[in-house]
Amino acid sequence: MSGGIGHTSWIAVDWGTSNLRVWGMSGDGTVLAEHRSDKGMARLTRETFEPALLDLIGDALPEGGQKVPVMICGMAGARQGWAEAPYLEAPCSPPGPENATRVATRDPRIAVYILPGIKQLHPADVMRGEETQIAGFLSGQPDFDGVLCLPGTHTKWVRISAGEVVSFQTCMTGELFDLVATQSVVAQVLQGAGWDDTAFREAVDDALSKPQMLAARLFNLRARGLLEGQDPATGRARLSGYLIGSELSATRPYWLGANVAVLGAESLSRHYCAALSAQGVTALAFSGEDLVLTGLRAAMEKMSKEFT
Amino acid sequence: MSGGIGHTSWIAVDWGTSNLRVWGMSGDGTVLAEHRSDKGMARLTRETFEPALLDLIGDALPEGGQKVPVMICGMAGARQGWAEAPYLEAPCSPPGPENATRVATRDPRIAVYILPGIKQLHPADVMRGEETQIAGFLSGQPDFDGVLCLPGTHTKWVRISAGEVVSFQTCMTGELFDLVATQSVVAQVLQGAGWDDTAFREAVDDALSKPQMLAARLFNLRARGLLEGQDPATGRARLSGYLIGSELSATRPYWLGANVAVLGAESLSRHYCAALSAQGVTALAFSGEDLVLTGLRAAMEKMSKEFT
Numbered sequence: 337m338s339g340g341i342g343h344t345s346w347i348a349v350d351w352g353t354s355n356l357r358v359w360g361m362s363g364d365g366t367v368l369a370e371h372r373s374d375k376g377m378a379r380l381t382r383e384t385f386e387p388a389l390l391d392l393i394g395d396a397l398p399e400g401g402q403k404v405p406v407m408i409c410g411m412a413g414a415r416q417g418w419a420e421a422p423y424l425e426a427p428c429s430p431p432g433p434e435n436a437t438r439v440a441t442r443d444p445r446i447a448v449y450i451l452p453g454i455k456q457l458h459p460a461d462v463m464r465g466e467e468t469q470i471a472g473f474l475s476g477q478p479d480f481d482g483v484l485c486l487p488g489t490h491t492k493w494v495r496i497s498a499g500e501v502v503s504f505q506t507c508m509t510g511e512l513f514d515l516v517a518t519q520s521v522v523a524q525v526l527q528g529a530g531w532d533d534t535a536f537r538e539a540v541d542d543a544l545s546k547p548q549m550l551a552a553r554l555f556n557l558r559a560r561g562l563l564e565g566q567d568p569a570t571g572r573a574r575l576s577g578y579l580i581g582s583e584l585s586a587t588r589p590y591w592l593g594a595n596v597a598v599l600g601a602e603s604l605s606r607h608y609c610a611a612l613s614a615q616g617v618t619a620l621a622f623s624g625e626d627l628v629l630t631g632l633r634a635a636m637e638k639m640s641k642e643f644t
Numbered sequence: 645m646s647g648g649i650g651h652t653s654w655i656a657v658d659w660g661t662s663n664l665r666v667w668g669m670s671g672d673g674t675v676l677a678e679h680r681s682d683k684g685m686a687r688l689t690r691e692t693f694e695p696a697l698l699d700l701i702g703d704a705l706p707e708g709g710q711k712v713p714v715m716i717c718g719m720a721g722a723r724q725g726w727a728e729a730p731y732l733e734a735p736c737s738p739p740g741p742e743n744a745t746r747v748a749t750r751d752p753r754i755a756v757y758i759l760p761g762i763k764q765l766h767p768a769d770v771m772r773g774e775e776t777q778i779a780g781f782l783s784g785q786p787d788f789d790g791v792l793c794l795p796g797t798h799t800k801w802v803r804i805s806a807g808e809v810v811s812f813q814t815c816m817t818g819e820l821f822d823l824v825a826t827q828s829v830v831a832q833v834l835q836g837a838g839w840d841d842t843a844f845r846e847a848v849d850d851a852l853s854k855p856q857m858l859a860a861r862l863f864n865l866r867a868r869g870l871l872e873g874q875d876p877a878t879g880r881a882r883l884s885g886y887l888i889g890s891e892l893s894a895t896r897p898y899w900l901g902a903n904v905a906v907l908g909a910e911s912l913s914r915h916y917c918a919a920l921s922a923q924g925v926t927a928l929a930f931s932g933e934d935l936v937l938t939g940l941r942a943a944m945e946k947m948s949k950e951f952t
Binding site (some may be wrong): 353512522564587 | 661686693723763764765767768769770797798811813814815816817819823824828829830856857858859860862863864866867868870871872887890891893894895
């Protein structure tokens with residue numbers, strides 16, 4: 337879906353480090369238009385956020401009349417983003433419009449709000465964007481008590497109780513996978529497509545029982561490629577298994593005996609659910625992409641009720 | 645030292661993935677000239693090895709007369725190198741000229757020999773280049789019985805007994821450090837110079853007691869940069885400590901109660917010796933750079949004695 341000039345009553349924005357996603361929304365919460373671009377926070381300066389946004393949705397904005405609210409979550413609110421939206425501190429409810437930072441714009445047609453992330457002081461940890469997925473999840477499951485896993489570049493494990501983010505733990509699993517699979521000496525033996533479920537499960541088990549071997553196992557992937565003709569699909573599944581297994585070993589206090597829900601892209605959530613299942617944990621999977629929009633929608637509804 | 649046209653009786657070459665080092669040697673083993681270039685294996689095709697070598701030492705070669713032997717170790721002998729020098733299999737003595745692969749050249753003035761690396765089948769592991777450092781070390785310490793640690797991009801831990809490489813274990817520690825410190829989300833909070841010994845020691849301890857936390861600790865470095873104003877020097881020392889601590893946890897069966905010698909660049913060996921010392925292991929440090937040349941010299945001496 338793209339274009340969709342018309343009755344845009346508000347704009348939803350998920351502004352990550354690498355990607356920008358924008359939805360034109362009707363008053364009843366229907367998606368009128370959806371746009372994606374690679375103008376993530378990392379490619380922008382403070383002055384280029386507004387033009388990047390207007391490039392995508394400028395045509396859909398009415399001239400004159402009331403300002404169209406723009407509800408943003410993610411790295412646009414980082415210190416090096418459009419405007420810093422200071423973190424809430426856990427334990428806390430996921431941020432709503434009452435916590436948003438209002439950003440001045442040159443274009444008079446929009447009223448921009450950036451939702452803050454959440455920080456934790458001990459141990460130090462931060463999230464920006466995931467809190468809005470969590471808000472989206474909780475808007476549908478307000479009584480959820482347990483642990484959320486949000487797999488991705490920086491996987492988050494989040495304890496939820498009484499509608500609050502109690503504590504959380506980030507693991508750099510996805511970023512390590514990308515760095516090792518594409519930029520390390522191992523990359524050469526992992527080229528190709530495909531997947532190997534058995535190799536994945538064995539690697540998860542290995543990492544859970546010997547998590548200290550990670551840096552050795554990574555080089556071992558190269559050696560098995562050279563000496564054993566290891567299939568690249570097997571190598572990639574092993575790499576994923578070693579990293580996810582290490583992560584499960586690190587986050588055991590989160591998932592052990594807990595009620596776990598995995599919020600993320602289907603392809604990745606599937607691997608986490610399989611790994612948890614082997615540990616006797618039945619995790620439910622929810623699409624993370626939908627949940628960002630649900631969270632932004634919940635924030636907008638709250639603002640409409642309380643602030644107008 | 646550079647240039648040095650004259651009585652070059654043989655050429656020593658350390659040809660790594662990223663770097664090329666060449667020494668012009670006299671008949672008594674004195675270094676007449678030393679050259680470095682960034683024409684490592686990764687930047688060359690099979691056909692461009694010989695020109696890359698001649699660029700550096702062509703001028704020093706006598707016209708006519710006997711061929712000048714060129715003794716090479718490292719990645720030039722890999723499958724994707726100049727010519728594949730098939731691995732020896734551990735347990736074995738470090739390779740000598742009797743194991744070298746003779747490579748045909750266009751230039752009639754040189755006789756090229758590439759020393760092989762060593763492979764291990766269970767668990768799969770490989771080395772190319774380190775075996776020649778080990779040969780150099782053993783030429784000075786023929787009765788050494790214990791464990792060698794060769795820190796670097798791919799750190800090797802090697803059991804030595806009766807002059808043989810008994811078994812070894814590679815950890816991708818140095819490459820992970822470079823990837824995380826320069827290309828990950830953590831890089832931003834590590835910019836600058838300096839070092840923090842206390843932070844390093846604490847991170848080593850932490851990783852030794854909780855090695856499963858590695859991917860979590862890496863992201864924690866970013867959070868501490870954002871929330872605690874962590875000094876970049878402290879961040880870098882912590883990153884190094886987490887990675888080296890994890891490695892020590894993985895290689896405990898190698899160093900625990902063993903006679904350990906660290907062969908490597910002084911700046912890096914110092915950190916390994918400090919980390920081992922905190923575990924009650926007194927490791928001796930030897931310069932790895934000198935040892936490559938010593939190993940190549942030992943191979944050349946053996947060839948002169950046995951093959952001429």
